[in-house]
Amino acid sequence: xxxxxxxxxxxxxxxxxxxxxxxxxxxxxxxxxxxxxxxxxxxxxxxxxxxxxxxxxxxxxxxxxxxxxxxxxxxxxxxxxxxxxxxxxxxxxxxxxxxxxxxxxxxxxxxxxxxxxxxxxxxxxxxxxxxxxxxxxxxxxxxxxxxxxxxxxxxxxxxxxxxxxxxxxxxxxxxxxxxxxxxxxxxxxxxxxxxxxxxxxxxxxxxxxxxxxxxxxxxxxxxxxxxxxxxxxxxxxxxxxxxxxxxxxxxxxxxxxxxxxxxxxxxxxxxxxxxxxxxxxxxxxxxxxxxxxxxxxxxxxxxxxxxxxxxxxxxxxxxxxxxxxxxxxxxxxxxxxxxxxxxxxxxxxxxxxxxxxxxxxxxxxxxxxxx
Ligand SMILES: C[S@@+](CC[C@H](N)C(=O)[O-])C[C@H]1O[C@@H](n2cnc3c(N)ncnc32)[C@H](O)[C@@H]1O
Numbered sequence: 004x005x006x007x008x009x010x011x012x013x014x015x016x017x018x019x020x021x022x023x024x025x026x027x028x029x030x031x032x033x034x035x036x037x038x039x040x041x042x043x044x045x046x047x048x049x050x051x052x053x054x055x056x057x058x059x060x061x062x063x064x065x066x067x068x069x070x071x072x073x074x075x076x077x078x079x080x081x082x083x084x085x086x087x088x089x090x091x092x093x094x095x096x097x098x099x100x101x102x103x104x105x106x107x108x109x110x111x112x113x114x115x116x117x118x119x120x121x122x123x124x125x126x127x128x129x130x131x132x133x134x135x136x137x138x139x140x141x142x143x144x145x146x147x148x149x150x151x152x153x154x155x156x157x158x159x160x161x162x163x164x165x166x167x168x169x170x171x172x173x174x175x176x177x178x179x180x181x182x183x184x185x186x187x188x189x190x191x192x193x194x195x196x197x198x199x200x201x202x203x204x205x206x207x208x209x210x211x212x213x214x215x216x217x218x219x220x221x222x223x224x225x226x227x228x229x230x231x232x233x234x235x236x237x238x239x240x241x242x243x244x245x246x247x248x249x250x251x252x253x254x255x256x257x258x259x260x261x262x263x264x265x266x267x268x269x270x271x272x273x274x275x276x277x278x279x280x281x282x283x284x285x286x287x288x289x290x291x292x293x294x295x296x297x298x299x300x301x302x303x304x305x306x307x308x309x310x311x312x313x314x315x316x317x318x319x320x321x322x323x324x325x326x327x328x329x330x331x332x333x334x335x336x337x338x339x340x341x342x343x344x345x346x347x348x349x350x351x352x353x354x355x356x357x358x359x360x361x362x363x364x365x366x367x368x369x370x371x372x373x374x
Pocket of ligand 1: 250
């Protein structure tokens with residue numbers, strides 16, 4: 004193994020690496036710690052920017068690899084679960100051929116324990132940075148190195164081991180990926196419009212509400228397919244969920260999804276424009292709103308979002324209980340901040356940027372000013 008390679012398995016306990024949307028790394032660490040605590044497992048070491056990289060979170064639980072992994076498989080804020088093995092630098096200024104040759108020869112020199120008993124394997128790659136080679140080139144180079152070291156054959160579909168070889172700028176990170184399907188793809192059955200939120204992001208928004216106790220009634224005024232409501236039903240089994248959307252197809256789809264999840268007695272979907280939200284949900288008086296209104300990408304930058312957000316905030320204020328909170332995704336930050344000033348109805352408790360499908364909206368956590 005070349006001296007430039009750092010082994011990531013130096014402690015007595017096996018670390019686990021998670022992949023997640025940029026901006027939600029700390030949510031992952033907190034979720035793992037919470038789940039580990041219920042299994043009596045301590046997690047003294049954790050990092051929400053491991054190796055200086057975004058979109059990963061690292062935890063080192065004091066548990067056997069099997070027990071640590073069993074907890075990891077319950078995670079709802081993540082995409083994939085990996086065991087990180089090695090990291091090494093890449094000579095990116097020397098050109099594509101030199102980089103790919105470095106990947107091939109270095110990967111060939113590595114001990115990947117899971118490969119010793121595997122009949123088949125595949126390589127998965129995420130590549131970030133300005134390179135003149137592709138992810139597929141990386142997969143081929145790393146696959147060539149593994150093929151030269153181990154007896155296992157490449158099988159992209161029916162594989163025993165998935166070796167993940169990620170490239171971030173001038174760094175390569177080698178791991179074993181435990182999850183075949185991303186854990187965030189758990190809501191793919193039923194009605195799934197293009198604008199549906201990923202289930203892990205919906206779950207993270209619920210955690211960012213920072214509630215000590217579960218809400219009585221949760222409202223998603225722009226509910227679409229109901230992703231947030233379904234995640235809330237899992238996180239807070241005693242909370243009543245309410246969804247609203249003005250699109251007939253979305254309302255039918257959300258009801259279908261609620262029905263499929265066996266939640267018809269706990270989650271109600273109503274149809275209508277958000278402008279009349281307070282009137283429509285007068286009987287509910289929610290104590291938490293979690294939602295992602297349209298980002299307005301297709302409406303173009305010429306649309307004035309300030310009056311839109313102002314009316315949304317007025318309705319939210321009118322429908323919420325005095326102690327209520329709002330967690331919402333906002334792409335147009337400037338008009339939103341002006342609308343917040345216009346209404347004076349909410350204090351901002353927390354703001355952060357996250358990445359969703361190449362867009363960078365902010366998560367705003369608001370609290371009614373008059374509480
Ligand atoms: C970004 S999508 C929400 C996606 C949802 N979180 C999901 O996972 O499927 C926004 C939704 O807001 C609805 N919508 C847009 N403007 C509305 C309005 N004025 N009143 C009610 N619903 C509205 C759209 O029909 C759409 O379903």
